[in-house]
Each structure stands twice: as structure tokens, then as C-alpha cells.
Amino acid sequence: MTELSNPQPVAPPRNQWLDVWDQFKTHRGALWGGIIFVIIIAGVYLGPLIWRVDPQFLPQGRDFINLRDMRPIWVGLFDSSAKVSWAHPLGTDNLGRDTLARLMMGGRVSIAVGLTAMLLALFLGTLVGVVAGYVRKMDGPLMRLTDLFLALPLLPLILVASLLFREPLSASFGPEGGVFILIVVLIGITSWMPTARIVRGDVLALKEREFVLAAQSIGTSGSKLIMRHVLPNVLSPIMVSATLGIASAIITESALSFLGFGFPPDFPTWGRLLNDGVDRVVSFPERSILPGIMISLTVLSVNYLGDGLRDALDPRIRGR
Amino acid sequence: MKTKTLLLGAIATAAMAPAAFAERGSDGNVSIIYWQAPSILNPFLSGGTKDVESASMIIEPLARYNENGELVPWLVEEIPTTDNGGVSADLTSITWKITPGILWSDGTEFTSADVKFTADYCMDPEGGCAQLTKFDGVTSIDTPDDYTVTVNFEGPTPFPYGPFVGGESPILQAAQFADCMGAKAPECTEQNFYPIGTGPFTVTDFRPNDVIQMAANENYRDPAKPAFATVTFKGGGDATAAGRAVMETGEFDYAWNLQLAPDVIAQMEAGGKGTPVAGFGPLVERIMLNNTNPDPALGPDDRAVVRPHPFLGDPAVYKAMSMAIDRPLLVEIGYGKAGKVSCNWIPAPAAYNSTSLSCDTQDIVGANAMLDAAGIVDTDGDGIREKDGVPLKILYQTSTNAVRQDFQALIKQWWSEIGIETELRNINASVFFGGDPASPDTFQKFYADVEMYANTFNGTDPQSYLGNMLCDKAPSPASQWQGENISRFCMEEYDALYAQLTQTAGIEARSEIGKKLNDMAVMNGAMIPLVHRGRLSAHANSLGGVVLNVWDSELWNVADWYRME
């Protein structure tokens, strides 16, 4: 009762982002997801500072025969005849390159491609979706544009793009940088459509809700309305698209490399390592399974991270 | 009672006798898998190997090559030669004598009119015939009677076995294809999918790019063959899956062209249901050296057109590059049983295989010494040698393919040890081998310093293949980037010696010149041969009679296949 009679706040209002962080902390899955994601990033970016083996190095002469097709050390536990060595804890590939070093190098590329392509697709998808859902005049044209992109055959599109842009991009960003930009842009512009459709659907529904009407009636400008009232409410489908987007970007990249449109052949990525291992899945299952686990772990951790973020950013949940 | 015993006895002997005495259709179904699916059964409208080989079970040529590359009569009585008078003394005509009594699968008789029709069909200018080169130089076909065909050439032709020989040039039935001449050829879907032939099988159901079902030909000339009543010919997928279906799960009896790494093949063979078989034709995996300058700074009319290359023309450079390569290791990694070390452009047939070059051992020290001696040294300390101030940086391109990418990685490493820096590129095969003049990535345009691919020739005579290195065959903007001289090799002596070859008859004299031409091209920096590649196919352990043939269709003797108990 005393509190009620004393309406003066005792402390200054808390920062909104502190609230978000508090909520985020209580989400165990998100916390673990975040930790694992940080570990993976640290592993692939800082790992090479500790594990100083050149992922491109090919042993020569006699060594080549001795060092190729090594198994991971744990295989030695149940198969004493297996070729294992502590010098190559995760084994080597059929050309004698160190798997651990290649996994790190591949991870750097895959995560970079996955994150950038996903962000690009999300940006495009959200932009198109919000505009189409909110501005009635733009709805028709933008949705027909979405139809067009959904209908375009991906492979010829990639062929045309690499024909037109590969050389200029390589000239200005170097062969690897050029390919990186090309791949990220291609994956981005061919995967924003589902996000756009879903966001548009949600925006259409939100537009008719009372709080939007209320905001409109007090004269909130269009862009403010979208940023403050509409966007936060479509966050959850965007988050789902984001986590699925990373996985599909990583895998699309591997398919592109496999078809010869991706990175130079001696440039490993997780998707490519997985793909290269498929033929030998019986004799050397680890060559596909290890990169597969890495992709899954990354996607899982991003997914939990996204879950936690969504909950933390939602004031209705945060309040409880 | 007596007849019954006799019959029983007959059945018993049939059961015990080898398959040669088996009855037609007694062995049930045989299933074949090609990981490239056949899309048409008319080899004149598609040059694809998959189409030629699937059609070879149905339609046949007058003569075939056997597994040793020798000509064997197929629908004719003997192979015409100058000795037996079948080839005229001035080498301008060849006369084939058809075996009488051969029937088409619809029961009508096979005659010389069909042979003449086939030539007219392919030589029609509007037809777009894929096998037109088989009829090069043919002026007319005479059919004096139903069983005689004379092919007249415009000039002396030392090797007249082009038309009607081998799986690429089978005989079509005149009655069936009469309305499909010229521009109408592509519209004859029914004919192209269900050709009537003289071969051991007839098509019962054709699903393009998927599966073909065939049944034994009731009118086949040997009443005891084929041993199988039906054939399932499945297409599609990839080589790994095809090999697995034959050698590991036993679902299929025969898998074609398993381009897989040797350890993968070995692991599949351990499945115990099938056996891989290898055969060697003239297919060579090689690195082509660009004799022109592919510098991107040059304009579209000069790039890969103007000579010379800044450093690849120096014998020390290309010899050192070749010496640095460990070919036995490449064979072991990439092809295993289906590969041999090759220093030659033309490693087969044996008569044309030059023995003057050797390249079995890697010699990095020697390669470095050779470059040092030629004054190509690292002057600025970055680990890369320079020739006249130009660093030895190489762009190395090839088509996308797991084995080729492994080769690229290995060779890059070896070249780095002799002070040459390599940038790798792989290009989708349909772009790389497609002749689109608008694309910068085709193998003809060769916008790179070196490129790797494999090439071969049909039949056993390499004359036109040797012609690929003539100066005027170099692709250029003027020729719409068409032309077979990919490395833009040009040497007057070579052109002169080639002209001599075209005038020479007799296998010994021809092979002598052939070997010299081979050595000339390889030693003067046209290419670095790497691996002599074979064809590796696999058959089920229960399938008998398979004889792998790389000179003709792999299914050339499918009539002799049988089921082993």
C-alpha cells in the first residue's frame, strides 16, 4: 500500500537494452547457442593461429603415399590397423591435406558466405515484403517481380551472371574476392522471395490492427510507423527465415562449387568438403560427416540464438 | 516315350553345353546402366557416345572394329582391301559385298539400297548429320546389285573405311526413313525412337533420357542369339551410383564408363557382385600450352591470338614444367587400372605409339637446374622466377570434375617447387566444351596459359587428328573461335610432314610419319601429355561374354552376352 501511495520512481528507468540482455540471459538455449556460435567463429578465425598447418600443403614423394588417407585419431581406438597420427588429429584427405586445417579454412569461407548471403536475402526480402504489404500501389508490381524471380531458372541465371561480371569483379577484387561477391549476391538475390511473401502476408494482417490505426491517427509518419510498429512485429518469421537462410546459403554454395561456378577448386568450403567426401562415404565417413556436423552445429546455434533474440526483443514476453 | 527321352536328352545337353548353344531368349533379362541417359536412337542426329552405343544394339554397320582395333566383317562377307580387290588400285573406291539373307527386324530383306539410302540421308545438306565426317570425300555410291555397294571417293583415299564402319555409322532402313530426309529428319520422332535394325535387339519402349526396353530380334541372323529375351537400359544419375548398382547391390548387370577414383572402384569391387574391366583407346589427358598471349590487357582481337606467349614458348620452361610432374602418381590417384603414364599425344594404336620420349620419373632438381641454366631465375626474391622481367605466373583451367581438380592441386604444388606460381580455375563442362563464341570460358578461346582436358579420335587412323596441329587450324576471331589447334601450335616442318602423310599409303610408312609428327608436337611445346586413359566399365559376375571394346561401341558384341550359372 505504501508503494502505491508513493508514485515517485526510486531509480532512473532501466536501459531498454539491459532489459533485453536480462531476458536473453534467462534463455538457456540462446545462451548456449551464442556460446557455441562464438566458439565456432573463434575456432575458424583464430584456430589457424594455433594450428599452423597449411590447408593447401601437399606432401611430396614418399610422404605423399604415407600421409594420404589418414584416419582421425579416434578410429585408432577400435581399429588398431588404421592409419592414424597425432600430427593429423582429424586425418588427411586423398591428397594428404590436413583435414583439421581444411575444416578451419572452409569454415571461414562458409560462415562468411552464409551470413552475408543471408543478410542480403533478409534485407531484400524484408524490404520488398514491407513495401508491398504496406503500400497498396506497390503490392501488385512487387509481387509480380517476386513471381518473376521465383520462376527464373537458377543455373542459367548464374551462367549469365558469371559471364557478365566474373572478369570485372576478379579484376577489382582479386579472383577469390570477386567470386565471393558474385556468389553472395547470386545466393542473396535468388533466395529473398519466400521471406518477402511471408513478411508481406504478416504486414497485410498487421496493417489492419488497432495499434497501427492508433499510430496512424496520431500522425506517425510512414517510415517511423514501419520501423517502430510494423517491423518489430514481423521479427519472428524473419528470424526463422534467417536461420534457414544460413543453412541453405552454405549448401547452395557447395552446389555451385560442385558445378564449377564457385570458388577456385583448391579453395575448401564446408559444403565442398562434404560434397567431395560423398564418393568415399563407406571407407572414410568422417570426410563428409565432419563438415556436415559443422554446418549443422552452426545452423543450430544460430537458430537458438535467433530464438533467444526474438524472445528478448518481444516486450510482451520480456514483461512476464 | 521314345521322343520324350530324346527331348529330355536334348534339354540335358543344352543345359550342359556352353552358352554358344543356348536358345534365343533363354536367359531372361539383362539390365544395363549408363549414367548419361540416351536421348535418341539415331546416331546421325546426335554424336553423343550414350546415343551411339545404345543404338548399336539395334542398328549395325557393315564392319566393326574388334577389341584389338582390327576391322571385322559384320554384315558383309569380308573386309575389302587392295589385296582382295575390294579397294581399287588407285585408292578411289571401295566395294562391299553384303552377306545375302540378312533380314531387318520387320522381316524384310537387307539390301544395298538401304546402304545407299543411309549415305544419302547423312549427306543431305539440310539434315545436320553428326557423322558427316565419316562420309568425307565421298562423291557417289553405286549399287550394281542388291548385295554390292561401291563407295567412290573424289581422290585417292588411303584409309577408305570411313562410311558404314563402326558404331557411329550404322545402316538405317530405307523404307522406314524414306520420309525423314533433310530438314524433316528431326520431326521423325517415331523413327528416331524406334529404328528398325538388323541388330540382336528391337526397341519395345523408349523413354528419352530415362529408360529403354528392348526385346530379342526375332529375325536376327544367328538363330541361337541373343541369349537374353529382354534388355532394360537405364540412364541417368552419376558414375558412383552406376558402379554401386552393379558391384555392390547387384541390381544391374553392366555399368558404362565409371570415371571414378581407383580407391572408390576398389572399395566397390569389394562388394563382390561385379568386376571392373578396362580397355585402352587413344584417349590422352593432357595439358595444352598456350602458344599465344592470353593477357587480359589485350583487346578481344589480340588476346590469345598474337604470338608468342611471354614465357611458355621457351623450351626450358615447358620442359621443366613437364619434368616436375610425377605422372605415375597422377595415374595412381586419378585412374588406377584405367590409366597409364603417357609421354605421347598418340599412344594408341600400338603402331603409332612413339617410343622416343620418356617421362616416367619426376625430376624437380633437374627442372630447377634447367631453368637456372636458361637464366630464368628469381630476381626479386618472391619465390617466383622471372623471364625477361615477366614473372612465371600461370592461369591453369580445366572442366569441373573431381579427378581433374585433384590433378590441378597436385600439379600446382609441383610447379610451385620449381618457382612457378599457378592460379587454378574450373569451368562447368557444358560451357568449357561448348563452342559458344560469346563465352570467354570455352577451351577454344583459351583465355588462360595452360588448360587440361582429354581428347581422342575415332577408329584406328590418326590422320585427321594429327591435322589438329596445323597452323591454319588455330581458333581466332576470324574463324568465330572455331578450330582444333587449341594450343595454337605452328611449325612449318610439321605442316610439310603432315602433307606428306596425306599422300602416303601403307600402315608402316604412315605410322613412321605419325610418330615423327607426334614427337614434333610434344617436343616443341604444343602440350604436356599426362595420362593415357582407358575406359573402365563394370559387369556383374553372373554376366558372361563381355569383351570391352574401346574402338567401337562397348555393346558391340551384346548378342554374345549370356548369363552364367
Add this chain to the structure above:
Amino acid sequence: MLTFTIRRLILAVPTLLFISLVIFLLLELAPGDPMAQVPLTVPAEVKEQMRLALGLGEPMYIRFWKWIVQFFWIEPQVLIDHYFGTTFAEGKLRVISWQTRSPVMDIVIQRLPQTLWVVGTAYVVGILIALPIGIYSAYRQYSWFDQAGTFVSMIGFSVPPFFSGVLVIVIFSVWLGWFPSIYDTTLVVDSWESFKRQLQQMIMPVMVLALQITAQISRFMRASMLDNLNQDYVRTARAKGLGERVVVMVHVLRNSMIPVVTVIALGVPSIFGGAIITEQVFKVNGIGQLLITAIQANDLPMVQTLTFIFAVLIVLFNLVADVLYGLLDPRIRYD
């Protein structure tokens, strides 16, 4: 709603024509050559003649016009002839594939059954599994069921079919020998025995595909349910004393289905498009395999026709999704 649908259908015609033009230009611009698969031993002049025989010598606009006429005028006539025994299309040139020199539509119709069987079944199975998982995961958020569901669906989504397909083949075909590794497209289902064989050969491709579909749809379902479970109207419903079952299955589910229906409707065209990689791995040889081989062989009429059919389906199902939106959510007004 009706006028909206009709207006959209009329608008779809110019849209589709425009799409077909864009596809055509894209295919024309793309490097590649229908002769790329012809062996190197065939000389360039012969290849040039083969190209001319395919009609490649004509200018681009004439070829586009020819395709339009063949596809929109002659092919419907062929269809009418087929059903009524008339002879409208006799002697007229249909859309001809460059690889097989046969009418494209015949091959498409030949390929549809296996694609619809495998991909369609997988889609239905995937949705049937995904919806309950999504609903229950959201209702019991962060329970062990939810965690397990998230884990499995994420793995399902991040493992590409060229790996999972090969893995199940190695396990179930090579080691256990339960199912065939190669799909038999010629199998006619006319008896119990052949139906069993059909089931056996369908199980592996359907499972591999359903895993991906389930992963995707259950994620969307869960997210959408979670959004609605915290809404005020749910609290109101509960406060009114409605049973938990009614609250979740009627109030929340109906509202949560709105975005999920979009995802499901938008996925339907992909059933007809087939599954390129899965079809390749199991040799199902349906529409997906047809498209990829046509692209590899640069069979432009085939690629053009197939992608255009997909475009029609995509536009159609986008419309279906929009109409469903309006039906499910009365607040959305289109007119």
C-alpha cells in the same frame, strides 16, 4: 473476393508473357552450346551444320515468336486432338526438344507420374508430420520434445540430399539390401506384389525429401504458433474458461495457419518441379532430372518450356495463397 481473383487472373497473362520473354533472353544470353556434349572428334563445321538444323541460324525474335506460337497455339490443339480425336494440329510443328528431336510436351507428360508420386507423397508426408510437431513444440516451448524437434529439423535442413540420399542408399540398399537403390520408372502397379515393389522403391526418396520439407514447415508452424500464443485474445479465451484444447486447436491454430498456408501453397509448384538432386541420387528420372539434363545439354526449347510451366504454376499458387489469406483472415481486404 471474386472480382479480385478475376482481376488477378487477367493481370497474370501479361505478367506471364513478360516472364517468358525474360526467361528466353536469359537463356539466350547464357553461354553454352547445344553441341557441347557432342564429342570433340566431331569437327566444328559439322557442329555448325547441326546448329543450323536446330534452327539456331534464325534471329532471336523469330525464334521467340515461333516458340510463342508453338506453345500457345499448336500445343493446345494437340491436346484437343488427343481428347476429341480431331486433327487440328496435324502437320504443324510442335515445340521440339533439341536433345531428343521429339515434342517436349510428350516427354513432360511421360515424366509427370514419377515426379508426382515421389515428390507429391513426400510433400504430403512432410506436412502431416510437420504440423503436429510445430504445434506441440510451440505449445510446450523448451520442453524436451521441442528441443528434440528443433535439433532433428535443423539437422534435416542443414544436411543436403546429396549426402543424406547416398547415406540411406549405403545403409538400406548396400548393407541391409532392403530397398532398391535405383528407381524403376517402368514399373506398372497392377497387383499387390507390384504395389509392394512400388512402395519399396519410393520409401528412400520420399523419406529424404520429407525430412527437408518437415524441417522447414515445422519451423514456420512453431514460430507462428508462438507469436499467437502470447496474444491478448488467447488470454481472453482462457479467461472466459474455454478448454485448453479449444483455445489452442481452434483459436490459436486458425490464426497461426495464415503464414504457414502461404509457405505450403508456395511450395506446391515445387512438387511439379521435382527435386533435382534427390531425383538424380535415386534415379527417379522425373521432371527435375529432365530440367537438369536439358540445362546441361543446352536444350533451350526444353528449358524454356519447363521453366515457363513452373512460372505458370508459381503465379497460380501465389494467387491461391492470397485468396486463402483473405479467407482465413477476414481483416485482410483486397478490394
